[in-house]
Amino acid sequence: MSPTTIQPVSAHWLNRLLPARLPQAHKGDFGHVLVLGGDHGYGGAAIMAAQSAAHCGAGLVSLFTRPEHVSAMLCRQPEVMVSHQHINDMITRATVLLAGPGLGLCSWGTALLAQALASDKPLLLDADALNYLAALPQAEQQQLKRDNWLLTPHPGEAARLLGCSSADIQHDRVAAVQQLQQRFGGTVLLKGHTSLIAGPERQLARLDCGNPGMAGGGMGDVLSGIIAALLAQGLTGFDAAALGGYLHGTAADQLAAVRGERGLLATAILPHLQPLLNGKS
Ligand SMILES: NC(=O)C1=CN([C@@H]2O[C@H](COP(=O)(O)OP(=O)(O)OC[C@H]3O[C@@H](n4cnc5c(N)ncnc54)[C@H](O)[C@@H]3O)[C@@H](O)[C@H]2O)[C@@H](O)CC1
Ligand SMILES: Nc1ncnc2c1ncn2[C@@H]1O[C@H](COP(=O)(O)OP(=O)(O)O)[C@@H](O)[C@H]1O
DSSP: OOOOOOEEOOTHHHHHHSOOOOTTOOGGGGOEEEEEOOOTTOHHHHHHHHHHHHHTTOSEEEEEOOGGGHHHHHHHOTTSEEESSOHHHHHHHOSEEEEOTTOOSSHHHHHHHHHHHHSOSOEEEOTHHHHHHHHSOHHHHHHHOOTTEEEOOOHHHHHHHHTSOHHHHHHTHHHHHHHHHHHHOSEEEEOSSSOEEEOTTSOEEEOOOOOGGGOSTTHHHHHHHHHHHHHHTTOOHHHHHHHHHHHHHHHHHHHHHHHOSTTOOGGGGHHHHHHHHTTOO
16 A cells, blocks of 8 residues: 555644534534443443543433443433433434444344444444454445444454454554555544554544553543544544544543553543543643
8 A cells, every 4th residue: 555644643633623612502513422332241331432422522422222231321421311222213313323332242232233334324333343344244344334434443353354363453553554444434543552543535643642551441432432422523534533532542641640550440531531622631
């Protein structure tokens, strides 16, 4: 693939992409994120994704999950609307879909994912939604390919999607993210140290923030919620992934600077997001 300029993502992107809100703004102006996920045993992933979308300025956030996770969601973040039924109505009301955190790969999760894929709304796929995609025959993958989706694989998921090893992905991450974008379309964010973002117009961006304290369960779920909230506020897939990754990594760096890297919890990122989003830290 031809060499491409890689744009480093910086604080300037914030002012460029998130202008001040108009005084008369209302929640309908900032989109409605619907998270689909949280199979038995994995409620935390979907709850964290919904919570982080709520912390990043989406007008409304909903979660469709298993019944046993409904009250946990309400206790953690009552701003989020949560249900285990009427998925079609929920998809109709949403403006952005986020499928994958804790989705599982049993019939409940794959049926939900099929409903998300049948909608033409902007769609972020993470975690098990990527594993589902990876397991499909290439012809079916090609039928699903679309410009308005955004895939956020870690190197393990990227390897499954491309049918290689995670060592192959890490050996040439730029080539890997470009290959993923070419094969699946839309925007791809390849996670890990120095995350990379490839967009549908061959744009390429790099994140110089983030630290090894982020290597812990739930961190990717929080990232997916941040990006979905930015999509809901009208950013393109490429801009939402780049800015979302920047906010996520910068929040984690702020925490690590004060408390160190070990024991950095994904949910500890959440209170750092609002000041960052508003240019106050
Ligand atoms: N609190 C929760 O409810 C959590 C639920 N989670 C959910 O659990 C489900 C399965 O996640 P798992 O963590 O088991 O599966 P993963 O696919 O994330 O990890 C499985 C294996 O993939 C490889 N891998 C992962 N990250 C890698 C990297 N950066 N580089 C190279 N190889 C890598 C490793 O061999 C790893 O053991 C997902 O739906 C996920 O959303 C996780 O997000 C963790 C937290
Ligand atoms: N060493 C690292 N340096 C920078 N960022 C990291 C590092 N390790 C993990 N991260 C970030 O943390 C997040 C981990 O996501 P993921 O592997 O999907 O976790 P989970 O599936 O447990 O939610 C990604 O955004 C990734 O870029």
